[in-house]
Amino acid sequence: MTQPSPKPSPRPQQPPVPPPNVVDWDFPGIDPKLMDEFEKGLGRAGNTLSANELHIRRALTRLDLDTSGLAALRELQNWISSKRPELRRRNETIQAVRLDWGPGSGPTSGLTAFDEGLYNKAANDPEVYAAAMALGETTRDGQITEKTLAALEKRITDPVFSTTLMYALGTRTFHDLLAKTTDPADDAKTQRLQAALGKALATASPRLSTAWRNELTADLSGRHYALSRALAHGTFDAAFLLDVARKIDAKIHQPLRSDEPAVVSPGAFRDSMVGVMTALARDPAAAQDFFTQDPTALKRYMTGLRVGDGKALSAALEAATLTFRDHDGSAEHPSRGYLSAKLTSELIHLESERIRAGEPPKITPTAVGNILAGYIADVSRVVSAGSDKTFGVFEGDYPLLPGRESWGSRFTTNDLRIVMERAFQDDEKAFLAVVGAETIWANKLIDHSASETAASGNVRLFNISASAVGEGFGFITSAAGIADIREGQERDEAQQRLLKLLMALVNTGLAIPQTAGWPITAGVTGAWTGLIEDAAKGNARDEAVAVANTSVEESRFLIHQLAVQAMLNHGLFGSADPPAKTHPWGSLSDLQPGQDPRTAPNNFLKDDGKTLMTLQEMLAATNAGGTPVAYDEYRMWVYHNDSSRTWLDIKRDLDIGFSGGFAKFQ
Known part of the structure; x- marks a missing residue:
């Protein structure tokens, strides 16, 4: 008996193959390639409409047909013209996403998401x-x-x-x-x-x-x-x-x-x-x-x-x-200047209160030095005339100077001392900022004193100015812990360093007033702190006299320099060419008859005959044996010269005023 053949199993149905490039209408995106083709296609369509509109109009007119419908063609052309730049802009946007802003910002081909x-x-x-x-x-x-x-x-x-x-x-x-x-x-x-x-x-x-x-x-x-x-x-x-x-x-x-x-x-x-x-x-x-x-x-x-x-x-x-x-x-x-002074007064007082209470300072020592340098005239005023009784703005002017000073800050000597001591202890740059500013202030007072002497012949103002300057240097060096160091007294490492910086200041002192304007404002102190630090890096004179010299001697030497320079500025030593007897070139030792004093190895003036060399420059002017002949000549002329009666009177008043002022803080 024939067995029926098994019924063949049906073939498995394959899923329908989707047509290529199916668009997901729920996904807003742009394919740059398709967008570019579409934009160009619109351009061709616009060109075709523009090229054929006239022919169509003529044909309709010949047939006496209505041409009003052609307005739609014109509107379509306008629409295409307006949309093409917009489409191009969107395409550029996707290109920027893909190409300019790095991988990971979008796919390299196909649709890229677009957030309208x-x-x-x-x-x-x-x-x-x-x-x-x-x-x-x-x-x-x-x-x-x-x-x-x-x-x-x-x-x-x-x-x-x-x-x-x-x-x-x-x-x-x-x-x-x-x-x-x-x-x-x-x-x-x-x-x-x-x-x-x-x-x-x-x-x-x-x-x-x-x-x-x-x-x-x-x-x-x-x-x-x-x-x-x-x-x-x-x-x-x-x-x-x-x-x-x-x-x-x-x-x-x-x-x-x-x-x-x-x-x-x-x-x-x-x-x-x-x-x-x-x-x-x-x-x-x-x-x-x-x-x-x-x-x-x-x-x-x-x-x-x-x-x-x-x-x-x-x-x-x-x-x-x-x-x-x-x-x-x-x-x-x-004004803003008034507010600056008021803020400074409050700031120094609050910082002093913190330090007195055993709290660490809030302000960096460099900033303290810079701020006090900016208000050095008020520091000098308070040190000389005593503490202000209130805080805020000092509205008066400095009586020894003509014209108006900027609004000043009210301080107490106690606040100033406490804040200075801590700042100088923490950072030597604070000391450099303040002592450099005092040099500029001293130069300002002494130069005005020389101007008054040149005009009236009266040297009295030098005594008053020197007293104020002496008090200022005395107070500042006292706060630094180096004002009352005596000859032969042992110094700690910090005192040695600060005294060396003070000597470096003296070496460069005449350069400092040339690098700073008045009043001292933000960012200015770096102009002289760098000069002083460079001078302190190594100097034969520093090493030779560091053991013996004291702050009062260094400060007095600087004041004499400033005074001589001020007198030269105002012609109080007479003519340089030809040299008057009272002029440094008129009494230069070993000068040969007819010799130009500028060529003398012991000359301590610059070529204009009215500008002192800095101490660094004098020390660098040596003879064949290495002796600093210009420095030696300058010291002999300042301290053992009787050719200028005016200088002797001024030096006497300077010494009396300075010593009395400095001694207040020793």
């Missing part, structure tokens, strides 16, 4: 859109490519780009980006991103609306530290910076909420003003407004709140106190 909302926020700018897309990726994964970072760094100085980028990102995304830059804070790429974002914000700050700024600072919970770090980069619009600084300041004085995330650490929370102060230091007006418009601000920062290692706070206070010096306005309508 972001495109509108970016003002249809391809570079801004691409930057915002790439940075948006960073907020999600915390990573940024080198290419993206380099592209951002390249464009952040462009105000239009930076402003549009801020609006495209929005404040929330910007905060999210900044948060990514705080951990790990020591990563080089992270630091570069933080700097780039800060500089972009700074570039955009003058153009950002008040509404955007308010949104940026509306809720700083867990965000103020990262924002402060960003402020440390770039130079901001003053109004923008001041507003943001105040908002961060207000935030850090609020208690930390239980639900508030700690961005980095509790220490970072306390240091959230470091970046703010760094930014304020770059804008002296904003720094001054921050500390003066809120009458509690300075005291809060000087008595309580920690601001890192104090360098940023110190820089901001230097900018606020030293940049603006004037005698404009009044107490009722204070």
